Amino acid sequence: MQQRPAIAVVAPNVLMGVGLKAILEKIIPMADVELFGDFEAFAEAAPERFFHFFVAAQLFVTHSSYFRPLRHKTILLCNGQPQPAYADMHRIDVCTSEETVVRDILRMHRGAHHHEHDIGGAAYPAGVQLTGRETEVLALVARGYMNKEIADRLQIGLTTVISHRRNIMEKLGIRSVAGLAIYAMTAGYVAVDEL
The missing domain is CATH 1.10.10.10 (Winged helix-like DNA-binding domain superfamily/Winged helix DNA-binding domain)
Known part of the structure; x- marks a missing residue:
């Protein structure tokens, strides 16, 4: 049996975390999305099992020594302000519309062609024929x-x-x-x- 991919949302802002979790569950229904309010809870949850981490900017800054080496798995949740210090990181602007967030996630996914962990397609039924x-x-x-x-x-x-x-x-x-x-x-x- 194939294991469902796990995605972590690490955000102290409850509304942002719950909202992003709902969006991710809607656009990636084959994934298990878990929400953490702080880094300590995330660290205790066996973080190596997560395919991706969506991390609030303030937690990223505090724990960059953990997240920077895992930049291929880390998506930084930004507030719309340009942040040149994070130019090498995947970023999502959380101060925008749901459609834009979804589009940004899809673009990121599409750009990760030979990624270590691919979350797309695997949970869709094989051999489905549409007319x-x-x-x-x-x-x-x-x-x-x-x-x-x-x-x-x-x-x-x-x-x-x-x-x-x-x-x-x-x-x-x-x-x-x-x-x-x-x-x-x-x-x-x-x-x-x-x-």
Whole structure:
């Protein structure tokens, strides 16, 4: 049995931590996401098992001797201010929209082609065959089109689009639009910059 990838969110700000955890669970449903309010709790939780650490900037500064050598696993949670001292680190601006955070995470994932630990695709069902029309609908959903826009674009009925979406979600076992977007990107149906 394949072990589910584990991701740590290390943030003393409860709202930021809980919000990021919810976003990660939505876009990476195959991962176990754990939240830690301080470095000590994180250090006691066998941190070597985590594929990635999302770390608040203030904790990173305090514990940079731990996180810097693991920069390939560490994603720094920044507050939007330019931080040249962290130019060599993966960074996410937490003072932006959910869509931007999701896009940044997807771009980071896409850029990690030969990463030590790859979290994409492994938990999706193998051998799932989508029809040509289902792949068209999936690509448009991933690009952010609404059901009515998809129906107009593909010149099919609205109920047909809804039926295709239901079939896609059932076949893939994915329940969120963000999850569908990740699947579409990892399967090559859309490029990261189209999301």
